[in-house]
Structure formats: C-alpha cells, structure tokens
Amino acid sequence: MKRLLAIGLTVALAPGFIGGATARERHRHDQEFARGALQRGEVLPINRLLSIASQYLPGDIVEVRLEPRRDGELRYEIRVLTSSGKIRELLLDARTGEYLGIED
Secondary structure, three states: OOOOOOOOEEEOOOOOOOOOOOHHHHHHHHHHHHHHHHHOOOOOOHHHHHHHHHHHOOOEEEEEEEEEOOOOOEEEEEEEEOOOOOEEEEEEEOOOOOEEEEEO
C-alpha cells in the first residue's frame, strides 16, 4: 500500500484575478472557491479523486491543484512521486474524473 506523503489542495487562479490581495485573502478566496465548486457538484471530492488517480499513476501523491481552464472547465493536477523517484503530473477532469493526460 502506498503512503500519502502530503496533499496540498490549492486553487490556482489567473494572475491578477484578485489584484493586490494579501496571501491570506487569496488563500481564503481559494478555499471558498473550492468549497463552492464541491457543493455545486462541479468537482469530485478529494477521496474520490485519490482513488481515481491511483488507477492511472501509482505512487505517492505529493500535491493536488484545482486549476480553472480557459474554456471554463476545472481540472485537477495531481503531482505523483513514482517508484522510480520521478515526479509526474496526472491531469483529470475535476467534475468527472476523466483522464486528460500525464506530464513529466
């Protein structure tokens, strides 16, 4: 069984979206954004996401990011430390969990 090293769920917003907001205000906004998206059914909960991620890219998950796309859709970017010691990034549709690709 793989152990979970760390999960930092972050929401990356477009630069300048919040203007001159402090880091604390941006963090609060990111949390509210993610919570609202989950409540509206726009994203999968993290436990479901982790289950799906392990099917596509085994290893230790070290970071999870919720990223808005230009087309308005959301995707999860999951950084995984593989057994070979390489960090790879798995991309999943945030609403459906559909596989979008793997980046090195």
